[in-house]
Amino acid sequence: MKDFKENTITKTDWQIVKRLVSYAKPFQKNFIIASLMMILDVAASSIGPILIGYTIQIIDSNQSVSDKMFNFLWISILFLGIVIGVSFIIYYQNWLLQEAGQKIVYGIRKNVFNHIHTLSNAQINQIPVGKLVTRVNNDTNTLSEMYSSVIVNLIRNILMMMTYLIIMFVIDFQATLIMCLVFPFVFVSTVIFRKLSRNAYRKVRNNVSNVNAFLSENLSGMRLTQIFNQEEKKKQAFTLQSKKLRNSYFNELMVFAIYRPLMFLFSMAATITVLYYFSTSIIDMTLAGASTASIILRVSLLVMMYQYASQLFEPVQQLAEQFNVLQSAMASSEKIFDVLDTKPEIEDENDSIELQNFKGEIEFKNVWFKYVEDEWVLKDVSFKVNPNDTVAFVGATGSGKTTIMSLIVRNYDIQQGEILIDGIPIRRIKRSSLRAHIGQMPQDVFLFTGTIQSNITLNDETISKEKVIEASEYVGANTFIDKLDGTYDHMVRERGNNFSTGQRQLLSFARTLVYEPTVMILDEATANIDSETEALIQTSLEKMMKLSTMLVVAHRLSTIQHADKIVVMQKGEIKEAGTHQALLKQKGLYYHLYELQYQKK
């Protein structure tokens, strides 16, 4: 799975629309009020040209000068009133729609983020982080635009066009009919434009997603790039991605750059047609000796028609562009719903239970496990961890030690065999309950941006500062925390890059201890740690081993000599198990591993 699409059923446009409407339902009041205001807005905006035409008619009327001035004044006040009214309507309408749009998108964004957290490690590992960011952020933003501007404006523009056309037909049927000859051209070019712009939009979206994926991966791995002097290559790769994005934007701009002037051309053609038609009819009237009043009336109608004709194409142009946003919102919605429809591979069973009075007993019975088809990573693995025991797992890299730890917290489901936690099959236990009782200290400790304290409590406000200090002192992390500016309030930079591997390990110990788990899992860091910190880690580990059941993936055999049991793994199988002394006596695999490390020292 490189994207969520591969795991979901293809959705029809109608299904997408239905779901989008369902999100808008709680805000129907906003949409109804905005629509009513839109009708007012359209009505008020259509009156402008009529008022101008009427003003021209007053000039030539039989009214006295003071009456004319009085009427001008009233028309001006009415006009001003309409302009103020329309401005207020537009402001309030925008506010209502933006409020609804932002709230809807806030909800969707939250759903997408939360849903991603329900997916299994295997599902998440297959999708680049940048793509996930694009789904949660960019795609939901496209939706916001659709809810807050497109839907209502789309209806407004259709309504506006219809109203203008009806008024024009009423003013002069023949002139309007002739003007309408331009519409087939407008229609054909709009259809072509929609097609071209849809492709352009799609390319832009894909390239944005690719650039995001590239950036998130390469900025996280920047240190490695520098270590291997690969900056030039990365710069070139980024330039290529960036160029693709730039070109796709250019492409999109080109489509618009052609369409807009084309629309202007049609609009001018229509306006000139109307002007020509009316001008000739006025000349004909003059030649036929028509009265000044009827000529002035004709001139006022000409002004009105000119105004409507020139404004008519604005909604047409906007319509085409809004259809595009609508289309891109549809595409984004499809991607968002693909995320939401991806079923988590590992879910709690309906009758799953909470772990009560957990003793900390773990048993693997003939467990077989593979990540991918035909590649067994664990083969018939059986072992038992008794409450409060310390069991260590050793073996060559890739032998399956970390995998065993992941299975204990059910990050993956096994294919054969059984995992029992306090005698209960693991599938029957709520995953949240497992994680609440089993504290994990992974190999690569992840630190979040924030304070030392927030990194230890993981923002759980029920954990007191005293507890944080107590845990830090217990594991010896206070030796470096106390030296920091602001101690526990010292800021941790993104990913904790201002702390050493050893310091991160100690913080990870404290983080686990404050949650008081019954079982602790430690995947020892493989990176080299300075001997002072290593001694600190060793001491705190020995202390922690006394607190609860402990499982350790050990790379330094010195760490685990006092373990109750050492399990030796090779290529997914358990080859030996026993205490340090017993295994040494066997002179098997463990003995050789030990010899190797001993010789190195």
Ligand SMILES: Nc1ncnc2c1ncn2[C@@H]1O[C@H](COP(=O)(O)OP(=O)(O)OP(=O)(O)O)[C@@H](O)[C@H]1O
């Ligand atoms: N998410 C994954 N998807 C596919 N294969 C994986 C995944 N994680 C691990 N593996 C494979 O499973 C095997 C066992 O890996 P595991 O990480 O459990 O080994 P390990 O003994 O803990 O190694 P190390 O000592 O290097 O940490 C390896 O061959 C590895 O390539």
